[in-house]
Amino acid sequence: MNFYKSLKNTFLILAAALILSACSTGKKADVSGDVYTGTDTVEYLATGVKDRVFFATNKSSLTSLSRETLRKQATYLRKNKNLNVVVEGHADERGTREYNLALGERRANAVKDYLMTYGISGKRISVISYGKEKPVNTESSPLAWSQNRRSVTVKVN
Amino acid sequence: MRKIALIILLKLFYISNAYGLIEVDITRGNLDPLPIAVSPLHVDIKSDKFEGLKVKSLGSDISSVIEKNFKSTGLFNPLKKDAFVQKPDIAHIKPRFEDWRLIKAQALVTGKILVKDSKLKVEFRLWDLTASKEMIALAFTTTPSNWRRVAHIISDKIYERLTGENGYFDTRIIYVSEEGPKDQRVKKLAIMDQDGANTKYLTLGNELVLTPRFNPTNQMVTYLSYFRNLPRVYLLDIETGSQEVVGNFPGMTFAPRFSPDGKKIIMSFAQDGNSDIYTMDLETRVVERITEHSAIDTSPSYSPDGKYICFNSDRSGLQQIYVMKSDGSNVKRITFGKGIYGTPVWSPRGDLIAFTKVRKGRFYIGVMRSDGTGERLLTENFYQEAPSWSPNGRVLVFYRETKSGPKGEGFTAKLWSIDITGYNERKISTETDASDPSWSSLLTK
Known part of the structure; x- marks a missing residue:
């Protein structure tokens, strides 16, 4: 039921993205309601398994696209039982430093919690927040900020 | 009744006297900063050399630090030294107030230093040029390498005297x-x-x-x-x-x-x-x-x-x-x-x-x-x-x-x-x- 619902959400977002990309030019289409949906900065844990998910400003909730990415990460982690990961939480440069540290921690834990609901032991997942300290895109622009509001799953061993 | 009248008279006298002194209003943005002359501190010719320091220029170095502090407050306007009318050592003993008033200074800082036996002796005075009187006179001794802190402490004392607030330069x-x-x-x-x-x-x-x-x-x-x-x-x-x-x-x-x-x-x-x-x-x-x-x-x-x-x-x-x-x-x-x-x-x-x-x-x-x-x-x-x-x-x-x-x-x-x-x-x-x-x-x- 839940799965069906999120599938429906995914479909809606994909549809929205398609409409946006159809009627606008440039990179605006890669941002949906403030959340980055493109792949420009994305790296892969394995073929088809994206390493990161993106967040709306000041938010730590997972979009259906993010949940899809994380389910693939969970599948990959289930297949590779000896692999441990660190989830890095990041914020954009548009907030105060201390709050951003807390926000990054909250985002990383949102990802950890989701991976755990898909059967990955919490012992295999550590979290670290970098706040706004490690931007992936150094430009001061809404697109860069959306790419920097992220959690990245990094292999430890 | 007469006693009360006398007290009031005394109070009036006291207040008007206080008004004669310069003071800096810091409660609002000061668009009219106080013109202040910071005379280079006179370096006593009996001073020793000190490793790593140019003792000869220490007097003007200290006054430069004080000037920079004052300027940074926005409350004071340190005047250019080329307009100064008296030599540092003479001004420090007793300034010719009317001459300093001519260059539009309202306050004057003077001082002298002596480096002897690896100690730095500093004295300074703050003069109210409007009321023609001394406002502070202080002296202290420290190690010569501490000369910047000396400048900051002097700045704090003057700031405190002129604004009625604690200073913040020796920080x-x-x-x-x-x-x-x-x-x-x-x-x-x-x-x-x-x-x-x-x-x-x-x-x-x-x-x-x-x-x-x-x-x-x-x-x-x-x-x-x-x-x-x-x-x-x-x-x-x-x-x-x-x-x-x-x-x-x-x-x-x-x-x-x-x-x-x-x-x-x-x-x-x-x-x-x-x-x-x-x-x-x-x-x-x-x-x-x-x-x-x-x-x-x-x-x-x-x-x-x-x-x-x-x-x-x-x-x-x-x-x-x-x-x-x-x-x-x-x-x-x-x-x-x-x-x-x-x-x-x-x-x-x-x-x-x-x-x-x-x-x-x-x-x-x-x-x-x-x-x-x-x-x-x-x-x-x-x-x-x-x-x-x-x-x-x-x-x-x-x-x-x-x-x-x-x-x-x-x-x-x-x-x-x-x-x-x-x-x-x-x-x-x-x-x-x-x-x-x-x-x-x-x-x-």
Whole structure:
């Protein structure tokens, strides 16, 4: 039921993205309601398994696209039982430093919690927040900020 | 009846006499700064040489530091020396007041120094040129390498005499020095005199460091370090260089500050996606949880009497400022304006809270009363935050970042200061880029 619902959400977002990309030019289409949906900065844990998910400003909730990415990460982690990961939480440069540290921690834990609901032991997942300290895109622009509001799953061993 | 009349007469006399003295009004932005002449301090010809110092020019070096301090307040206008009408040694004994008045000076600083037996003897006088009288005369002795501090102490004494407020020149600022491209910044703890001189680096830049803050005696610093990639609050002894992690928390600790008595560190501890405020007693090591809420609670700062804590929380949905009793009871939200509010810091006088406000994509540094009323925004920019108070509660230092281009170019982070009147905004020069400033208390009390 839940799965069906999120599938429906995914479909809606994909549809929205398609409409946006159809009627606008440039990179605006890669941002949906403030959340980055493109792949420009994305790296892969394995073929088809994206390493990161993106967040709306000041938010730590997972979009259906993010949940899809994380389910693939969970599948990959289930297949590779000896692999441990660190989830890095990041914020954009548009907030105060201390709050951003807390926000990054909250985002990383949102990802950890989701991976755990898909059967990955919490012992295999550590979290670290970098706040706004490690931007992936150094430009001061809404697109860069959306790419920097992220959690990245990094292999430890 | 006659007695009362006499008292009133005396009072009138006293008041009118007081009016004859120069004074500087600091309650509003001073658009008419006081013209002051700082005569180079006379160097006694009997002075010895001193290793590493040009004793001959020490007198004018000290006066230059004093002038720079005065200029930075926006309250004084130090006059050009080429217009000076008397030699330093003669003026120091007794100035010809009418001559100094001719160059429009209202106050005059004179002094002399003697370096003898590895000691620096300094005396200085402050003269009221309008009332033709001496206002202060002081003398002290120190080691010659301390000459900059001598200049700052003299500046403080004069500032105090002319404004009626405590000075803030004999102080330091600790901050985070930043170098390198935006996505690979090397950050080090750095400490300097309030005027940017004597910069020293306290860490090597091997790990990310953030948010250093002084303890009340300026001997210790608490800060966040990513040592071994574990973000934790640390304690650093500036003199000995010894460092230790604060407490044994199973997760990130951050946003540290000392309690006003210096006995505790208050900070945030993040666990399972939730940040709450904790204290640790540095002597007993007892940890106390102060807030317990599913929202983010961070950036705690004590009131100067230690009875209250202001902090930042998003329990209403967005970042706002709250005040509570120091045991965590009686939590009250104090900001209700449009926009979000962060980084509250209680003024050393206790009356005001400084903060960062973000509204419509712009960043403001402001002050408000500790109940949230009387909000005044002092400065607006693309990005600025983290105000820290001068020890007399008159000036805020903060950092400002510039907008960067497609490859991160043009990015800078610099320290700035502004008067709580909203006037006199100034960039503070630092050797490198700089952020997260924290102002010490007066080094000599």
